[in-house]
Amino acid sequence: MKKSLIIGAGGIGLAVAEQLHQQNDHSITLITSNKALASDTRFNVMLVENHSEEQVASCLATLSVKFDQVFCCLGMLHQDQIQPEKNLSQWRVESAMALMQANAFAPMSYLVHLQKRLAPNCKLAFLSARVGSISDNRLGGWYSYRMAKAALNMAIKTASVELARSNKGMCVFAFHPGTTDTKLSKPFQRNVPAEKLFTAQFSAECLIRLMSQVNEKDSGRFFAWDGQEIEW
Numbered sequence: 001m002k003k004s005l006i007i008g009a010g011g012i013g014l015a016v017a018e019q020l021h022q023q024n025d026h027s028i029t030l031i032t033s034n035k036a037l038a039s040d041t042r043f044n045v046m047l048v049e050n051h052s053e054e055q056v057a058s059c060l061a062t063l064s065v066k067f068d069q070v071f072c073c074l075g076m077l078h079q080d081q082i083q084p085e086k087n088l089s090q091w092r093v094e095s096a097m098a099l100m101q102a103n104a105f106a107p108m109s110y111l112v113h114l115q116k117r118l119a120p121n122c123k124l125a126f127l128s129a130r131v132g133s134i135s136d137n138r139l140g141g142w143y144s145y146r147m148a149k150a151a152l153n154m155a156i157k158t159a160s161v162e163l164a165r166s167n168k169g170m171c172v173f174a175f176h177p178g179t180t181d182t183k184l185s186k187p188f189q190r191n192v193p194a195e196k197l198f199t200a201q202f203s204a205e206c207l208i209r210l211m212s213q214v215n216e217k218d219s220g221r222f223f224a225w226d227g228q229e230i231e232w
């Protein structure tokens with residue numbers, strides 16, 4: 001039985017957990033701050049108050065299992081007063097810090113504290129976004145989200161170099177799910193053609209398929225939902 005860890009039970013994270021559950025050959029641990037999921041018997045649900053490093057460390061310290069695959073599906077684009085910037089004058093350090101925490105520092109905390117909980121050939125997918133690619137940036141805008149995803153991308157690339165030395169066989173990669181109909185993208189879907197707005201189920205299916213195909217040679221790479229590589 002494969003041991004899978006899903007971090008974050010938003011639109012895509014929960015869809016990944018549900019699809020793996022249907023495969024019947026997975027034991028699934030789900031880490032979330034969503035208390036409504038606490039009694040969901042399909043998964044081994046571990047509640048955190050938030051995804052701060054302190055919470056992450058104490059949550060992972062209670063585990064004894066070693067995971068074969070990890071899907072980190074945390075992220076934030078907007079919240080209350082925080083909205084993606086259209087120009088430089090809209091940038092605020094407090095908002096940028098919140099996006100850094102959600103998109104880069106929280107995933108990094110899991111990566112750091114998971115080290116002893118990874119099986120020898122473990123594969124780890126971190127949900128990033130194409131807008132975090134520096135070479136792909138043609139439209140501009142969304143400073144803080146882009147900065148936070150670029151920081152996450154650098155963490156993944158750097159960890160892949162270390163893991164290639166210390167844990168040969170492991171694969172850590174970044175994944176862009178495409179524009180997906182979740183809370184995160186809701187306010188920004190107006191100009192997205194219907195065929196380019198994916199369901200969370202479709203994005204999860206793409207991610208699970210890619211996870212089954214990658215190996216250690218793919219470590220440190222950035223893939224889109226269709227398996228195409230994205231330049232950092």
Ligand SMILES: NC(=O)c1ccc[n+]([C@@H]2O[C@H](COP(=O)([O-])OP(=O)(O)OC[C@H]3O[C@@H](n4cnc5c(N)ncnc54)[C@H](OP(=O)(O)O)[C@@H]3O)[C@@H](O)[C@H]2O)c1
Pocket residue numbers: 007008009010011012013031032033034051073074075076101102103106127128129130176177178179180181182183184185
């Ligand atoms: N939807 C899209 O169009 C799209 C496009 C490109 C990339 N992505 C990326 O895909 C990933 C999943 O997004 P989604 O569409 O499933 O979004 P979502 O439904 O809003 O879920 C976001 C998840 O992130 C966690 N989260 C929310 N605020 C957080 C914070 N302040 N600090 C740490 N974690 C926080 C939540 O965890 P709890 O389980 O604790 O609630 C939730 O599981 C994200 O990395 C996102 O950037 C999404």
